[in-house]
Amino acid sequence: MSIVLTEFARARLFPRDGRRTAIQDCSAEDFVGHLNRQPPEVVLDGYAPFCKLHVHRNWTATRCSVIAISEANRHLLRSGYEARTREELAVLGRWFEGVEPPRANYLLPILYDRAQLAREGTAIEADWGIVGCLYTLEPREIPMAPITMLRNALGVAEGGSGVPLERAAYRRSVEFWERHANWR
Template sequence: MRIVLTEFARTRLFPRESRRNTIRDITAKQFEAHLNAHPPVAVLDGYAPFCKLHVHRNWTSTRCMAVPITDANRHLLRSDYEARTREELPVLVRWFEGVDAPVAEYLVAILYDRAQLAREGTVIDADWGVVGCLYTMTPEELPMAPITMLRNALGVEEGGSGVPLDRDAYRRSVAFWSTHANWRG
């Protein structure tokens, strides 16, 4: 089984200008090589049959992506309308500024199979393509953000995957993201 890093993931996980809240200490090429050379500690089913999550112990200094919202840090929350790509419509997002997250224990690579990526307009020369990565303290998936679930339900034309909305999963996502936020450094 061969895994490649999609361009969508490359620009988000390894931006041209390094940020404190992205993957640290390695290049995109080294990340891809590690995923292919080291078996994951766990393989989890994703939100659809074409999605798998490969859990790896963090071998970098990458920090957790989500931070609990407390009375002490609530004033550091920011929000704005942003799009992940030029083609997507901007959506409301929120994040912390001025907080430090702990170093993550796990990197959870989010993989889509070759057929799904082709449906979404991305052709890869591999079995699986990385579309994202979660940086977590536990070897499990963080709930997908509610807006990502909605975008997926809208379909490929709007930057999603075409998977219908799972109302129970959406409620679990809202419960988590009501008490946590990403951070930027």
């Protein structure tokens, strides 16, 4: 099985501005090389048949991507409209500023198979392409954000995957994200 890093994921996981929410102490090439050499501890099914998550122990200084909201940190929450790419429409997001999350114990690269990436307009030579990565304390998936689920249901033209919205999964996502937020 071969894995490559998509340009979409490269811009988000290895941005040129060196932001602390990116993968730390590892180049994009070294990251992909590690994933191709080191088998995952576990392979998790993703939200659709074309999606898999590989669970790897964190070999970097990367910090957790999600923090629980508490009375002690609620005042550090911020929100605003953002787009992931120039082509996508901006959506409302929420994040912490001024927090120091713990180092992640696990990195979970999110992989799409070659056929799905082709449907989305990204041709790859490998079997799988990295479209994102979760940085977690536990070796399990963080629920997809509700807005990502909605974008996926809108289809490829709007930056999604074309997977229909599943109401029960959406409700679980809302329950999680009401109590957690990303950070910057």
